[in-house]
Amino acid sequence: MEISTRTLFIGIDGGGSGCRARLADVDGRILGHGEAGSAAVRLGVEHALAAVDAAARAALRDAGFSPDALARTHAVAGLAGIGRKSVLAELEAHRTAFASVAWFNDAIIACVGAHGDRDGGIVIAGTGSVGLALQGGREIRVGGYGFPISDEGSGADLGLRAIRSALRAHDGRIAATNLTRAVMARFGGDPFEAVAFADNATATDYAKFAPLVMDHAEAGDPVACMAVAHAAAEIESLATRLAARGVRRIALLGGLATRLTAWLSGDMQHLFVPAEGDAIDGALALARRYASEFCTRRRGGAE
Amino acid sequence: MEISTRTLFIGIDGGGSGCRARLADVDGRILGHGEAGSAAVRLGVEHALAAVDAAARAALRDAGFSPDALARTHAVAGLAGIGRKSVLAELEAHRTAFASVAWFNDAIIACVGAHGDRDGGIVIAGTGSVGLALQGGREIRVGGYGFPISDEGSGADLGLRAIRSALRAHDGRIAATNLTRAVMARFGGDPFEAVAFADNATATDYAKFAPLVMDHAEAGDPVACMAVAHAAAEIESLATRLAARGVRRIALLGGLATRLTAWLSGDMQHLFVPAEGDAIDGALALARRYASEFCTRRRGGAE
Numbered sequence: 001m002e003i004s005t006r007t008l009f010i011g012i013d014g015g016g017s018g019c020r021a022r023l024a025d026v027d028g029r030i031l032g033h034g035e036a037g038s039a040a041v042r043l044g045v046e047h048a049l050a051a052v053d054a055a056a057r058a059a060l061r062d063a064g065f066s067p068d069a070l071a072r073t074h075a076v077a078g079l080a081g082i083g084r085k086s087v088l089a090e091l092e093a094h095r096t097a098f099a100s101v102a103w104f105n106d107a108i109i110a111c112v113g114a115h116g117d118r119d120g121g122i123v124i125a126g127t128g129s130v131g132l133a134l135q136g137g138r139e140i141r142v143g144g145y146g147f148p149i150s151d152e153g154s155g156a157d158l159g160l161r162a163i164r165s166a167l168r169a170h171d172g173r174i175a176a177t178n179l180t181r182a183v184m185a186r187f188g189g190d191p192f193e194a195v196a197f198a199d200n201a202t203a204t205d206y207a208k209f210a211p212l213v214m215d216h217a218e219a220g221d222p223v224a225c226m227a228v229a230h231a232a233a234e235i236e237s238l239a240t241r242l243a244a245r246g247v248r249r250i251a252l253l254g255g256l257a258t259r260l261t262a263w264l265s266g267d268m269q270h271l272f273v274p275a276e277g278d279a280i281d282g283a284l285a286l287a288r289r290y291a292s293e294f295c296t297r298r299r300g301g302a303e
Numbered sequence: 304m305e306i307s308t309r310t311l312f313i314g315i316d317g318g319g320s321g322c323r324a325r326l327a328d329v330d331g332r333i334l335g336h337g338e339a340g341s342a343a344v345r346l347g348v349e350h351a352l353a354a355v356d357a358a359a360r361a362a363l364r365d366a367g368f369s370p371d372a373l374a375r376t377h378a379v380a381g382l383a384g385i386g387r388k389s390v391l392a393e394l395e396a397h398r399t400a401f402a403s404v405a406w407f408n409d410a411i412i413a414c415v416g417a418h419g420d421r422d423g424g425i426v427i428a429g430t431g432s433v434g435l436a437l438q439g440g441r442e443i444r445v446g447g448y449g450f451p452i453s454d455e456g457s458g459a460d461l462g463l464r465a466i467r468s469a470l471r472a473h474d475g476r477i478a479a480t481n482l483t484r485a486v487m488a489r490f491g492g493d494p495f496e497a498v499a500f501a502d503n504a505t506a507t508d509y510a511k512f513a514p515l516v517m518d519h520a521e522a523g524d525p526v527a528c529m530a531v532a533h534a535a536a537e538i539e540s541l542a543t544r545l546a547a548r549g550v551r552r553i554a555l556l557g558g559l560a561t562r563l564t565a566w567l568s569g570d571m572q573h574l575f576v577p578a579e580g581d582a583i584d585g586a587l588a589l590a591r592r593y594a595s596e597f598c599t600r601r602r603g604g605a606e
Contacts, residue, residue, distance in 0.1 A: 042502065083495050142474045145494050148451050149466045149501045163452045171445045173544050191448050192386050198452045199345065241476050 002295055007099075008069060009291060010059060011283030012052055012077035014039025015106055016127060016204060021055035022280045023063050023073070032065075034058025041081040045090045052077050053097065070097040074291035076283040077101065078109030083145075100294035102286065106279060107132040107144065113282025114251035114275035121247040122275070123238045125231075126254030127207040129154035131238030133247040142241045147203035153234030155207030155256055161227040162213045163198075163206070167191055169223070179216040179224040183209065214259050231256075232263035239268050251275040305598055310402075311372060312594065313362060314586030315355050315380035317342025318409055319430060319507065324358035325583045326366050326376070335368075337361025344384040348393045355380050356400065373400040377594035379586040380404065381412030386448075403597035405589065409582060410435040410447065416585030417554035417578035424550040425578070426541045428534075429557030430510040432457035434541030436550040445544045450506035456537030458510030458559055464530040465516045466501075466509070470494055472526070482519040482527040486512065517562045534559075535566035542571050554578040 005026055012021045019039040023032040036054035039047075052075075060069050075098040082088055082105040091103045107130050111122045121133030121140070128151040130144025147156040166183035169176040170191055186209075187193035197205070216224035239250050250271045252261065261272075277285075308329055315324045322342040326335040338361060342354035355378075363372050378401040385391055385408040394406045410433050414425045424436030424443070431454040433447025450459040469486035472479040473494055489512075490496035500508070519527035542553050553574045555564065564575075580588075 081498075083498065142476065143470070145470050145498050146501055148463060149497055150470050152467070160451060164455070167446070167448050167453050171544060172547070173445065173540060194452055195384075195386065195448050198449055237476060241474060244475070 003291060006072055007291070008060075008065075008073040009284055009287040010056055010073050010075045010098075011109070011280045011285075011287055012039075012055055012075060013106060013109060013279040013283060014048060014052055014055075014077055014079040015279075016040040016042075016080045019051040019055040020280060021052075021059040022284060023056075023059040023065075024284055032059045032061070032063030034060070034062055039077070039079050041079050041087045041091075045087060045094070048079055049091070049094055049096070052079075056098070067097070070099075072099055074099050074287050074294065075101040076104065076109065076287040076290060078104045078106040078279055078283050080106045082106070083141075100291060102290045102294075104283075104286065105132075107141075108134070108139070109282035109286060110253055110275075110279040111282065112285055113277040113279045114253065115249060116276055116285065118249070119247070120249035120251065120273070121239075121242040122251045122253050123235055123242070124254040125153060125155075125235045125252065125256040125260050127155050127204055129157070129235060129238065129254070131242050133242050133245065133250075135245065135247055140242060140245050140247065142238050147206065151203070153231040153238070153260075154203075155210035156203035157206075157234070158213050158227055158231050158256075159206035159209030161230070162209050162224070163194060165223045165227070167194060174223070177216075177221045177223045178219070179213065179221045182212055182216065210256060214256070217263075218259075228260070228263055232260050232265075235260055236264050236268055239271060243268070243271055247271075249273045306594060309375055310594070311363075311368075311376040312587055312590040313359055313376050313378045313401075314412070314583045314588075314590055315342075315358055315378060316409060316412060316582040316586060317351060317355055317358075317380055317382040318582075319343040319345075319383045322354040322358040323583060324355075324362040325587060326359075326362040326368075327587055331587075335362045335364070335366030337363070337365055342380070342382050344382050344390045344394075348390060348397070351382055352394070352397055352399070355382075359401070370400070373402075375402055377402050377590050377597065378404040379407065379412065379590040379593060381407045381409040381582055381586050383409045385409070386444075403594060405593045405597075407586075407589065408435075410444075411437070411442070412585035412589060413556055413578075413582040414554075414585065415588055416580040416582045417556065418552060419579055419588065421552070422550070423552035423554065423576070424542075424545040425554045425556050426538055426545070427557040428456060428458075428538045428555065428559040428563050430458050430507055432460070432538060432541065432557070434545050436545050436548065436553075438548065438550055443545060443548050443550065445541050450509065454506070456534040456541070456563075457506070458513035459506035460509075460537070461516050461530055461534050461559075462509035462512030464533070465512050465527070466497060468526045468530070470497060477526070480519075480524050480526045481522070482516065482524045485515055485519065489515075513559060517559070520566075521562075531563070531566055535563050538563055539567050539571055542574060546571070546574055550574075552576045 039051035131142035169180035217228035339357035434445035472483035
């Protein structure tokens with residue numbers, strides 16, 4: 001198979017909360033969009049594959065193509081959790097309906113989306129956190145090994161800190177504030193409701209408290225300010241470490257990025273640049289790059 | 304039913320790692336011991352009840368009694384996690400083979416065991432942590448709402464800190480030390496092995512790193528020292544809070560208690576007293592107290 005005018009490219013961003021796909025033609029025109037549920041590999045490789053397939057089929061349908069067009073579509077998918085042991089091998093062992101498919105960690109496609117072909121890094125401050133750069137053909141990674149063992153400064157981390165503080169205030173170990181009262185109110189004032197919450201809480205559940213913490217920090221609540229200042233310092237330390245490895249452009253991404261920016265010290269501001277494109281743009285750019293490679297090397301995907 | 308020379312008492316300590324029972328006669332003579340698996344209510348009330356029953360039957364067997372003797376045995380069981388919502392009501396709704404049974408949080412029986420009839424408190428530094436006192440007929444509780452939202456200074460907390468530091472050192476965010484290298488070695492030097500660990504790790508799994516952290520702290524490792532000093536300060540703050548509520552005698556209990564003592568500031572030393580007895584002693588003392596109450600009020604248990 002060669003790249004022809006009928007060749008399609010699809011970029012897929014498979015995060016923890018949902019999977020989004022964008023379909024383009026050889027000239028880079030966007031033809032359609034598709035969405036599906038979470039493609040996080042933590043939920044299982046089969047599950048992730050099904051979400052990617054569903055998002056891709058939705059994008060083809062949106063563009064007016066039949067599912068047969070998958071066979072002339074070169075795909076790149078960035079999935080949350082691909083760093084996990086053996087997951088990449090498992091994904092690559094599966095046949096898919098695509099002409100070719102290459103799998104990446106979702107942070108990689110976000111980095112390519114942010115900087116295109118240039119060297120650069122990203123720091124994500126969302127439900128999780130991670131620093132990642134593509135620099136001189138090498139991948140540099142800092143943190144992002146998941147909550148609670150890593151992901152410092154993330155929404156989950158911020159939520160956990162707020163709950164810990166609320167329970168301390170409940171016991172009288174620290175002074176109660178509007179934030180600690182608001183958090184306890186979510187548990188009906190009963191610490192054992194917090195126990196029940198924690199029994200099954202995921203990082204996403206903890207991160208649901210992050211906007212509340214940001215609101216109270218912006219209103220000057222001392223416990224919230226301390227938590228957010230701590231998170232900002234952690235996020236900044238991811239950027240500092242990338243800078244120490246030679247990274248000169250860093251895009252700050254993720255749901256907390258905008259609100260955290262005000263809390264960063266000025267020291268790193270000269271490194272921060274706006275992202276040129278999003279993670280799906282990155283996946284599409286990689287799909288183009290890998291498709292030409294595939295057409296000579298037959299790398300991955302269906303035969 | 305009245306208390307007679309044939310009446311038996313059993314104290315049961317149902318912690319997260321196992322359930323231990325001790326059988327005594329009306330004169331307080333210990334007649335037998337029994338053990339069973341975890342009776343933590345986190346694993347389900349039915350599971351906890353089965354563990355309590357198995358430990359009690361083992362103690363009767365050890366004392367040479369048939370299982371029929373359960374019907375003349377007054378029991379008190381302290382179970383890990385009884386503070387959880389509705390658990391106490393669920394336990395009390397079940398019929399058991401005992402003449403009577405009363406259920407308590409495992410920290411309560413430990414506190415009664417430590418101080419007998421006197422007012423006093425305990426601070427537990429084990430897999431989890433909690434401060435609890437029985438003071439003037441009231442229960443005072445500080446912390447102990449579980450890992451990771453609470454249980455500051457516990458073995459699980461110490462383990463989590465060590466893993467977080469090890470991953471930071473792996474990324475070059477902090478200097479590596481013997482401790483961070485030893486932790487990474489447990490993950491084969493691969494941070495994604497730590498990710499895989501964290502996917503399923505319980506507080507008990509995190510706490511397995513605590514002895515390693517203590518070893519390195521005692522050898523002067525800076526990262527380990529910082530983690531242990533932090534844990535000691537947290538444990539001390541539980542005691543400080545109890546003292547602020549009027550508690551004048553505190554027993555420091557749990558697997559980390561002895562090793563952490565060296566790391567406590569001198570300020571609280573005058574409050575710390577050795578425990579008079581263990582948690583099963585406390586449960587037995589309560590069994591005696593509740594049995595006489597039961598024989599007038601028919602409180603709980605079989606009819």
